Amino acid sequence: MTLAQVQIQKREGGTCEANNGFCPDWIADNLDRYVDPFLQHVFLTVTSVAIGFVIAFALALLAHRKRWLLPPLSASSQILYGIPSVALFLLLLPITGRGSVTGLIALVSYTLIFVFVNVTTGLDGVPKDSVDAARGMGLTERQLLWRVEVPLALPEIFAGLRIATTTTVGLAALAFFAGAGGLGEEITRDKGFQSNIAVAGGLAVLLALVLDLLILSVQRVMTPWRRAAM
Amino acid sequence: MPEAATLEFRGATKRYPGHEQPAVNELSLTVPAGEICVLVGPSGCGKTTAMRMVNRMIDITGGDILLDDRSVTDREPAELRREIGYAIQQIGLFPHLTVGDNIATVPRLLGWDKPRIAERVDELLELVSLDPGDTRDRYPAQLSGGQRQRIGVARALAVDPPLMLMDEPFGAIDPINRESLQNEFLRLQQRLRKTIVFVTHDIDEAIKMGDRIAILKEGGHLAQYASPAELLMYPADKFVEDFVGADRALKRLALQRVRDIDLWKAATVRVGEPVPGARAKLDDADIDYLLVVDDDGRPRGWLSDRGLSGERVTEEFRSKAQPVVEMDDVLRDALSDLLESETRYGAVVDDGGRVQGILSLEVISQVLQAPPEEVPHGADAFVGED
Numbered sequence: 332m333t334l335a336q337v338q339i340q341k342r343e344g345g346t347c348e349a350n351n352g353f354c355p356d357w358i359a360d361n362l363d364r365y366v367d368p369f370l371q372h373v374f375l376t377v378t379s380v381a382i383g384f385v386i387a388f389a390l391a392l393l394a395h396r397k398r399w400l401l402p403p404l405s406a407s408s409q410i411l412y413g414i415p416s417v418a419l420f421l422l423l424l425p426i427t428g429r430g431s432v433t434g435l436i437a438l439v440s441y442t443l444i445f446v447f448v449n450v451t452t453g454l455d456g457v458p459k460d461s462v463d464a465a466r467g468m469g470l471t472e473r474q475l476l477w478r479v480e481v482p483l484a485l486p487e488i489f490a491g492l493r494i495a496t497t498t499t500v501g502l503a504a505l506a507f508f509a510g511a512g513g514l515g516e517e518i519t520r521d522k523g524f525q526s527n528i529a530v531a532g533g534l535a536v537l538l539a540l541v542l543d544l545l546i547l548s549v550q551r552v553m554t555p556w557r558r559a560a561m
Numbered sequence: 562m563p564e565a566a567t568l569e570f571r572g573a574t575k576r577y578p579g580h581e582q583p584a585v586n587e588l589s590l591t592v593p594a595g596e597i598c599v600l601v602g603p604s605g606c607g608k609t610t611a612m613r614m615v616n617r618m619i620d621i622t623g624g625d626i627l628l629d630d631r632s633v634t635d636r637e638p639a640e641l642r643r644e645i646g647y648a649i650q651q652i653g654l655f656p657h658l659t660v661g662d663n664i665a666t667v668p669r670l671l672g673w674d675k676p677r678i679a680e681r682v683d684e685l686l687e688l689v690s691l692d693p694g695d696t697r698d699r700y701p702a703q704l705s706g707g708q709r710q711r712i713g714v715a716r717a718l719a720v721d722p723p724l725m726l727m728d729e730p731f732g733a734i735d736p737i738n739r740e741s742l743q744n745e746f747l748r749l750q751q752r753l754r755k756t757i758v759f760v761t762h763d764i765d766e767a768i769k770m771g772d773r774i775a776i777l778k779e780g781g782h783l784a785q786y787a788s789p790a791e792l793l794m795y796p797a798d799k800f801v802e803d804f805v806g807a808d809r810a811l812k813r814l815a816l817q818r819v820r821d822i823d824l825w826k827a828a829t830v831r832v833g834e835p836v837p838g839a840r841a842k843l844d845d846a847d848i849d850y851l852l853v854v855d856d857d858g859r860p861r862g863w864l865s866d867r868g869l870s871g872e873r874v875t876e877e878f879r880s881k882a883q884p885v886v887e888m889d890d891v892l893r894d895a896l897s898d899l900l901e902s903e904t905r906y907g908a909v910v911d912d913g914g915r916v917q918g919i920l921s922l923e924v925i926s927q928v929l930q931a932p933p934e935e936v937p938h939g940a941d942a943f944v945g946e947d
Contacts, residue, residue, distance in 0.1 A: 464653025467618055467726075468667050468716075469643035482657045556657045559700040 353525045362530070369534050371512040375503040376538065379435050380496050383442030391450035392476070401451065408444040416441065420508040434503070434511025441502055442495040449491025453484030486557060489550040493543055500539040565594040565756045566723035568615065572624030575610055575781070584610045585781035587624060592773070595754040597939045599771035601761055602804070607781030608760050612726050615758060616645045628724065643667050646717035646725035646755070650732040652709050654701040654716070660686075661697040664716045671720060685715040690745065707738045714746065728760045743769060747943040764805055768793070768812055772939035776801050790816055790936035810929055814892035816936050822892070822928050824909055824918030829854045830864065834874045843869070848919065852908055853879055858915035860885055860908040882908050886920050896925050
């Protein structure tokens with residue numbers, strides 16, 4: 332098994348390419364080879380954040396209702412996050428084999444902590460008097476959760492989602508260790524070549540930025556009261 | 562839903578595990594429909610606990626609480642709470658909902674349709690003196706403390722509940738705004754006549770707002786349950802006496818207005834009247850002075866025997882008519898006016914400034930002897946003014 336494929340590639344072109352420089356012409360000509368890895372990267376990020384969000388959100392709600400679950404669940408998500416990412420990808424290989432599934436499992440496990448911690452702190456931060464008033468007016472526990480607590484925790488929840496997404500874009504660049512593809516594969520394929528690094532790396536940064544702005548705009552739409560308070 | 566409910570605590574007790582003393586100890590009292598019952602006492606006396614037992618925010622561990630003869634323990638808590646207005650000191654408005662949506666909370670839980678809710682929201686905003694068009698779509702953070710407090714009251718009134726629970730609803734407001742919110746609330750109560758349980762630590766607020774006051778002492782014991790006047794005149798024990806304060810008589814005077822009591826008749830004369838007639842009036846009068854009035858009956862000054870020397874009453878030897886007391890003044894303020902003017906008598910005038918009688922220190926001290934049943938309380942004692 333080769334950990335990192337160090338290979339000298341033959342590239343077409345002039346002196347710029349030969350010198351491993353930053354070559355706009357080469358980039359323009361070769362952009363299409365980044366499309367699939369980029370889409371793969373988007374898939375890995377969005378899918379793992381979505382799955383991770385659902386799992387962590389459900390666990391956080393559970394811990395909110397059953398307080399004794401909070402310490403073990405926090406600890407578990409922390410331990411998962413503590414495993415070095417490359418190690419986790421490699422650890423999973425013998426179990427789930429090479430491919431997207433292995434990549435997703437590892438990426439999902441890293442998103443858990445951000446969402447879990449932020450949902451629980453968000454729910455804990457809901458003003459106690461609003462909760463008391465809600466109960467006193469006759470909201471059931473379920474109505475209290477969905478009509479008062481979750482909406483008021485949204486800013487924290489979105490903050491967790493943003494960190495999880497940005498982090499996952501970065502970590503997905505290592506998913507090729509599990510054979511899940513992504514921009515990381517392109518970066519390592521020709522890591523001595525500045526043009527390649529600039530495009531593959533740049534696309535990852537761009538993806539992180541776009542996803543972040545997307546989440547931010549959804550947040551602004553869903554929490555109009557936050558702007559009113561200013 | 563009935564307009565107002567009768568609430569009865571029947572030996573209601575709350576005991577927390579691990580605590581030797583109960584938080585509320587065999588509390589028994591009845592709040593008649595349409596009256597304000599103020600629960601008052603030092604911190605830790607169990608007054609808030611007692612209030613929260615009514616809508617089962619805290620469940621009783623002994624005795625019973627009956628709402629219109631039905632035990633609250635037989636009711637589903639959420640369903641029970643929707644029938645009981647709930648307003649707390651911190652208000653607890655939902656920051657993520659507009660004013661209109663905040664007020665609509667319980668109507669929505671009860672499944673009212675949209676037009677009915679919209680209509681009710683506007684009606685309630687007007688009821689608490691806020692402009693619906695201006696306020697409805699704002700968020701709580703965009704409002705002042707006083708406005709938020711009003712929204713809290715409007716929200717508690719949303720489904721016209723027969724019973725309201727209010728825990729220090731004006732506690733977090735500065736004294737001037739608190740005074741006007743209290744007045745506004747009493748004016749509202751004059752119209753609505755809800756049954757209200759009102760918690761406060763402030764005895765002055767209790768005396769002002771309550772038809773009946775329940776004074777609780779530590780360990781959740783009921784020290785006394787009585788009308789404000791009775792509490793002030795006949796405190797049940799040393800604790801109540803200390804709690805209502807050394808100025809009991811003055812507080813008692815603050816419950817009554819000049820118009821509520823029997824005044825002395827004023828012997829009035831006009832400038833130019835013949836002296837013999839004026840002298841005859843003076844002989845019949847309750848006091849040794851005649852009150853000179855102008856042609857409209859407005860007081861001009863006091864005249865004593867010494868002033869009646871010529872043939873006709875003149876303006877000489879007249880001392881100024883100080884103080885002039887109005888019918889709507891509370892007796893405590895009127896007494897203060899008398900003391901300030903260093904006099905035993907004051908002319909009482911109506912809205913038009915015309916003399917209606919004489920208020921004297923003797924009249925005021927007689928008032929203090931009157932039985933407490935004759936003293937108005939709560940919304941009845943309140944005469945619309947800010």
